[in-house]
Amino acid sequence: MGLTEDTFAFLRLLAENNNRDWFATHKEDYEIQVRSPAFSLIEHIAPQLAQISPHFVAKASKMGGSLMRVHRDVRFSKNKQPYKTHIGIQFRHEQGKDIHTPGFYVHIEANNVFLGVGIWHPDAVALKGIRQHIDTFSTTWTEALAGEAFRKHFSLTGDSLKRAPKGYPISHPMIEDLKRKDFIAIAPIAPELCFEADFADIVSDYFKLGVPLMQELCRAVRIPF
Numbered sequence: 050m051g052l053t054e055d056t057f058a059f060l061r062l063l064a065e066n067n068n069r070d071w072f073a074t075h076k077e078d079y080e081i082q083v084r085s086p087a088f089s090l091i092e093h094i095a096p097q098l099a100q101i102s103p104h105f106v107a108k109a110s111k112m113g114g115s116l117m118r119v120h121r122d123v124r125f126s127k128n129k130q131p132y133k134t135h136i137g138i139q140f141r142h143e144q145g146k147d148i149h150t151p152g153f154y155v156h157i158e159a160n161n162v163f164l165g166v167g168i169w170h171p172d173a174v175a176l177k178g179i180r181q182h183i184d185t186f187s188t189t190w191t192e193a194l195a196g197e198a199f200r201k202h203f204s205l206t207g208d209s210l211k212r213a214p215k216g217y218p219i220s221h222p223m224i225e226d227l228k229r230k231d232f233i234a235i236a237p238i239a240p241e242l243c244f245e246a247d248f249a250d251i252v253s254d255y256f257k258l259g260v261p262l263m264q265e266l267c268r269a270v271r272i273p274f
Contacts, residue, residue: 051243051244052157052244058082059078059083060158063134067132068130088116090252091115092107095107098256104144105140105152106141115141116137134159136158137156138155140153150168150270151272157243159240161237162239164238165234166259167262167266169233175270178269179266183226187223190226192261193261193262193264194262199234203234203236204236206231206234207230207231207233208231209225209228232262236255
């Protein structure tokens, strides 16, 4: 069973009724309309992801799997709504323990679907390593982002420093990339593509475009690609 209009309908309803009582009443709908098709997508992407790199994990599991939890962490957020209103799937590196590691990503929201590659909020050690890599291997870093197909579909996004990071002059030729705190690229796609029988193939083709960036990030944080 793949993603359907019912999947999007559930996400819209959840956005309108983001409370524990409603979710408890509709938990079976979540299982049928969201979790099951998300697991199916993960299973179909798995063999193609393995061909891209054997070091990224595609796991359809309720615990420790690629599908991110529907529950939001509201401990430090002003937004106390308990549930995410999107499907988040991260295929992260086998050496990563959380989302702050290189990975491929699928984001499915009722009116916002995009695919991502990169690393979000790397820790201090990883961030230092990435900046050193950009400084030392600026040519290969620039080439990784220069592919025509990559630039056509993906755009770099995420947080950046307002000033140059410590140890780098503001005049550095790579200063805009050195100022980044996130190293992620996203490609928006039409939500209707989620209903296509070959959606897993579509996702995998986009992921392939991001391979040069992922290779650079893995080199920077000293993990195999």
